[in-house]
Amino acid sequence: MAPSRLLSTCRRWLLPVVSLLVLASAPAGAAQPVLRVLAWPGYAEAEVVRAFEQRHAVRVELTVATSDASLWEKINTRNYDVFAVNAAELQRYLAADLVQPLRPDSIPNTRMQLPRFRTLSAIPGLMRDGKVYATPYTYSQMGLIYDRKQFRTPPRSISALWDERYRGKVIAYDGGTHSFSLAAQSLRLASPFRIAPADLPRTAEHLIGLRRNVLGFYTRPEESVHLFMQHGAALMFANYGMQQVHMLKDAGADIGYVMPQEGALAWLDCWSITRDARDPALAHAWIDHLLGPLASRLLVERQGLSNTLSDEGNGQPDGIPVWLQPPEDTVRRERLWERIRSGDRLSRVLAP
Numbered sequence: 001m002a003p004s005r006l007l008s009t010c011r012r013w014l015l016p017v018v019s020l021l022v023l024a025s026a027p028a029g030a031a032q033p034v035l036r037v038l039a040w041p042g043y044a045e046a047e048v049v050r051a052f053e054q055r056h057a058v059r060v061e062l063t064v065a066t067s068d069a070s071l072w073e074k075i076n077t078r079n080y081d082v083f084a085v086n087a088a089e090l091q092r093y094l095a096a097d098l099v100q101p102l103r104p105d106s107i108p109n110t111r112m113q114l115p116r117f118r119t120l121s122a123i124p125g126l127m128r129d130g131k132v133y134a135t136p137y138t139y140s141q142m143g144l145i146y147d148r149k150q151f152r153t154p155p156r157s158i159s160a161l162w163d164e165r166y167r168g169k170v171i172a173y174d175g176g177t178h179s180f181s182l183a184a185q186s187l188r189l190a191s192p193f194r195i196a197p198a199d200l201p202r203t204a205e206h207l208i209g210l211r212r213n214v215l216g217f218y219t220r221p222e223e224s225v226h227l228f229m230q231h232g233a234a235l236m237f238a239n240y241g242m243q244q245v246h247m248l249k250d251a252g253a254d255i256g257y258v259m260p261q262e263g264a265l266a267w268l269d270c271w272s273i274t275r276d277a278r279d280p281a282l283a284h285a286w287i288d289h290l291l292g293p294l295a296s297r298l299l300v301e302r303q304g305l306s307n308t309l310s311d312e313g314n315g316q317p318d319g320i321p322v323w324l325q326p327p328e329d330t331v332r333r334e335r336l337w338e339r340i341r342s343g344d345r346l347s348r349v350l351a352p
Contacts, residue, residue, distance in 0.1 A: 033058040035282050038074055038083035040065055040269065041220055042243060042303040043138070048295045056285060066219035067175045069334050081277040082286050086267040087125040088193075088324035090134055099272045101131035106284040109291035110135060117308040124323075126270065134270035135287055138305045140241030141264040141321050142178070148254045150234040158260045159186045162206070166234045167213050171227050173239035174217035176337025177327055178265065182237065183207050185262040185322075192265070193325040200336075204349050207340050217341065225251055246304025266321035 033056075037044065041064055049060050063080070065071040068089050075083060075098055085093065093099045104110060110118060117136040120126045126134045144155050150169070161170055161182070173179065181192035183206045189195060195203055215231055218224040221240045225247045228236055238244045238257070245257045271287040273280060289295065296307035327333055339349040 033279065033282065034061055035059070035082065035279070035286055036061045036063075036080045037286065038063045038065055038071065038080045040084055041222070041240075042299070042305070043084055043269075044290065045295070045298045045302065048290070048298065051294065052286060052289045055289075056282065058282065060286075064220075068177055068330075069175065070219075072330075075274060078274070078276045080274055081279065082271060082273050082283040084137060084269050085134070085272055086269050086324055087123060087134065087136075088267070088326050089330075090125055090270065090272060091326045092330060093272065094128055094133060098275050099133050100275050100277065100280065101133055102135060102273060102287075103280075103284060104132055106281070107135060107288045107291065109288045112293075113291065113308045114311070123268070124325075134272040135291070136268055136270050136308045137290065138299055138307055139266065139268040140243065140305055141259060141266040142241050143238050143257055143259045143264045145228070145236045145238045145244060145248065146256050146258070147228075147232075147234050148256050151256070154256050154258045155235065156258070156261050157186075158182055158262050160235060160260075161237060162186065162209055162213060164213070168215050169232070169234035170210075170213045170215060171224060171233050171236035172210060172214045172217055173224075173237055174219050174341065175239070176334040177330055178239060179207055179210070179337055179340075180327070180333045181265060181324075183210070185260075185265075188262075192322065194328050201346065201350060204336055204340060205346050207337070208346060208349070211340055211343070221247055225253075229253060242304040242306070244304075246302075263322040265324060267324050 035058055037060055039062065044062055049062060053060055063074065065074065071083070071085060071089070072092065074080065075093065090099070113136070116122070120132055123136065126132060126136075144158070144160065146155055160166070161172070180195060180203060183203045184192040184195055187199075187203060187206055189199055189203070215233060216227045218227055221244050224236060224240075224244055227233060228248060229251055236244070245255065248255050271290060273283045277283045291308070293309070296309045299305045299307045336349055
């Protein structure tokens, strides 16, 4: 056989053998890397997740949170790598040593953010001891959504949620932290975030009154839209702000959206990395990806939320924002809210 033909024949036989040897030497059951993400509804659209998975050859496990309480419970399981949390709630995670400092140089897309979001030292709660623990992502004020057909004039006060004329036509958010803040605003207490022990009984009693007015509670924005449309609701506290306005208008609702005269509670949600993140570099890459133009654009176009890259098209209504602050006792608020939500009388609500 000619040398060239012999070499060609050897190659045909050897290549399959080499391929088999390479496969045999690969680790058995080698798994694809996984990034465990905990976020709020609409924060990570499917195409945004797919683009990240393809770019980094990983799989994203996306879990959706529905309340600050559920977010806290989930992060305490130590089963997540990166999560979205508002700047006020972040303080709980810092105190419990559940988050790790960020490496700003590993998130280059922060350079595209508006100047007010790049100056992290000017945003309360994002830094501690000179280290950065969160990066701003989206924000919204929490106003009042009302049915134009049932209101001759727009509601001007948070107290409209307690108005007996709308008994059985009010929709409220199922969360103790914000509910107590709303009640404190309605009662004109000194601060919605620092309820004094002496004011706690009447604040709880006020929330029992709200419960009597409510036709339903929601945790997810799509749930609130269903309740509003299916039951002819008159008024709703918009915990998700413009996101709910956007969804209701898409569903054909004839609604208005106003900021109450007491000031609208407002949240700034950020991305943070857990202390137990398995691959911090990959978590940083996720944050950078979500600060990119695609995810930021979809926040506005699909969710009606604001992003940190541009003010254009974000649709924030006029009004005085009352930026969320850590409450006096989150655990107590949530415990009392569960009792109020369940229908307990004031004496049982306040029982030890």
